[in-house]
Amino acid sequence: MQLDELKLRDYQLLRELGRGGMAIVYEAIETSVARQVAIKILPAAAALDERQSSHFRFEAQVAASLDHPRIVPVYTVGTEDQALFYVMKYIDGRSLATVVDEMRVLHRNENLDEAHMLNVAQWGLQAAEALSYAHARGVVHGDVKPANLLLDQSGDLWLTDFGAARLSAPPAHSAELSPAGTIRYLSPEQVRGESWNIDHRSDIYALGATLFELATLRPALPGVNSSELLRQIAIGTTPRPAAWSRSVPVRLREIILRAMAADLNARYATAGELAEDLRCFLKNKPTPVSQRSRIGSSFLLRKRISIAAAGFLAVAVGLASLTYIARRSSAFNLRQPTAADPEPNPSLPSITEQDLEQLADKLARGTSLTEMDTQLIQLGPATDFQSAHSDIEHEEQARYELAKTYDCLATLHGWKHDFALQEAMLLRSTEQWSALIQQQPFPGYVAAAAFSQIMMCELYTHTGRIQESIEMGKQAIGQLEALHQSNPDDSELTVALAYALTRMDLALCEILSPEEAARHKQTITDILASLPERSDEILSVGSPNHTDGLQLPFTSLRDALTECRIHIAVRLPDLKQAEKHLQMALAELADAEVADSVAGRRVGLQARAEQFLGSKLADFAPERKAEAESHLQRSAALFQQLAAEFPQMVAYRAGWAFALGGFGKSQVSAGKVKDGKLWLTQAIELLTELTTQYPDNPEFHHRLAGDLNNLGNSLSGAEALAKYDEAVTHETIAILLSPLHREYRRWLAIQYRNLANSYWQAQDSYKAESVWRSAIVNADYLAELEPAVYDDSHRQAHNWLALGESLLASSENSQETNDAFRTASELFHNLFQDAGHKPHDACMLAATYAQWSQLQEKQGNLDQAKQMLERAIAHEQEALQLEPDQPDHDLSLSEYRRRLEKLSESQPDA
Incomplete structure (x- = not known):
């Protein structure tokens, strides 16, 4: 039977218009009055599912309750042969999604004209008016996007498809019946699963994303796949300046950016306010709503800044590696030279000791990154450096110079957060080390290749490629363990293994299986326990290389051991053992002074040791709170000094923020609430800057969430609730960026509890219920990650x-x-x-x-x-x-x- 021969009661079906979920929309004729209509049908097979049928009835009831000239009206709702249906006005026209597709073809390489921008504003105005009406009646649309905005033949816009709708004060069942919407137009709070924060402002965000697409003919966020897009939305990414067409007026840009603000409080409070600004834009009048509460220009500027400086604490070793190689490169020998060895070729292009030292110190002290880029190009750009060695490609010296240089460049690109170039450099250095190992399998080559892999492990962890990170780290550790077993008396190889395990553990200890992480911890502990017998040999500053003259990424064996001690102390649950390692580390660093970038790093290690010792004492020895406060204060002062001395080293700014937060928490716990709130507020300000500049760094979001939660503990009522809510947001972002990190989920559980209890105390049982549901889901995920x-x-x-x-x-x-x-x-x-x-x-x-x-x-x-x-x-x-x-x-x-x-x-x- 042909479709045009099918009837449903008084309706003759003509053609299929579209599908959504299990339902089908048809064009039809209401034969008794010869009226053209659209009819949405949930077939009998789907209607037998109680969830589907309940959802469909809810959608029909919501749509039928709305009577607005820009919302597609519902004429009737019914049942026929167990199928459910409702009948709507037929809009003879096309969707804005079709309009965008057509214009992309017509204006592929052209700027759009002023008339189009006025059309965009007019369509936005009509959509905002329709949403304002729905919101005033307690209805959140939930799926605003170009495909659900229809243009009729007169050019007027109609809002349709309430299939994802929810009520702003929903009954108990409606939370389960709210689909997530279409990914590209989801708001940050929807992506983060904050059901208690999803309200009419989520529709405003979706309309802002729609208006951006209409104005530029490209998506607001350029995610190449669903996971990347969700990540961008969750961290609050806004359209970059380069994404805007020059033809989009500045005032229209401001309106769209405010509609898309990641912060709910910075977004338009109502769709009516958005409509008013668009109306003023069309009339070329000032936009009063925007002027009253416009997103500050400094905030927008911070969101747009592309900071190309340093990364997280785990990357802090990079500068030390660069400087270490610089200071020893001229004296470095791959092995003891023999008479058969070729003479070094002085014509080889190579980064000199002086070049590297100057570059490292300028990077640490805040030289502009434009100047840094220029120096990198002068020293050997990625595209040209290898070709300079092509005529002597098989010479050992050339391969070594290449491998060393690529590792240096990788370190610098990592500091600049240019991870694509960093990966390219590491792949090239790995290629050269592999070739060297094939020619001459010296332990020095094998160890250097392993540390390139450790850098790759850290890179993959930072960019969310967890499985690749684990595999790369295991390869590196396996190679160093084999070297250590073959050369058990080589103290430098022993330290190298402990140091590599420390760096891998920093990157992956909360992601590896608990058994694997425990094995790493035990190996580091055993090595540290075995070393004091040879302390005179090992701990001399700048001790000479052993056996094959290993070129390893630490300034001295003393500093490498110190870093291992500090890390393992954090991982030890026993306060006595942890304190022992931290006190030993502080003794080894007692003579540290800020003289240059390397000495600065030693002061950084001292600051970290003070911080961790203070935190351990505050958490596990409350009777020693004065001692804990002293350590935390010293840590904060040292990090503040380093942050001022080396402004481009973000690890020091981060360390300063972490120390302030730890001290603030200890003050609150000791009853000094007023002082604690001041320290926590300073920490939050610093971490807010860092999460704005480095939105992809999960640890910064996690630390900010912790300080917000601790500040909430010192407040009450609405103030505490706001801090707990913000803490949940940042912890959720951290988890989205690093989904296998167990510690983040444990802290999220605490923050959920505090937020839910705050809603309960505020007598908002519905929002408390929503938060507890999220807490249960989080706990289920955590149970999947570990026993x-x-x-x-x-x-x-x-x-x-x-x-x-x-x-x-x-x-x-x-x-x-x-x-x-x-x-x-x-x-x-x-x-x-x-x-x-x-x-x-x-x-x-x-x-x-x-x-x-x-x-x-x-x-x-x-x-x-x-x-x-x-x-x-x-x-x-x-x-x-x-x-x-x-x-x-x-x-x-x-x-x-x-x-x-x-x-x-x-x-x-x-």
């Missing part, structure tokens, strides 16, 4: 209990509430049995049954409510037996017995 430990399992049980409490207060969905309490009771019961009968678990199990009884009572199931209270009393008695001196158990027992007695009185025996 569950007690704290994680306990946290997940608490999440389910808290969700049940929120649902009890806000939801009519009794089955879901019942399921939440059941899950919580099972988890707490398992913990009580498996974790040694801890009184706290018995207490929480009692609390779960007590809450569950309230649900049963609310539903009129009084017998079950009594049973639940009896279980609560039994488990609280278990807790009292295990902890007889704790008065809270007696108080809880009294409350449970009082409720049970009241229930019994209301239900006399038959």
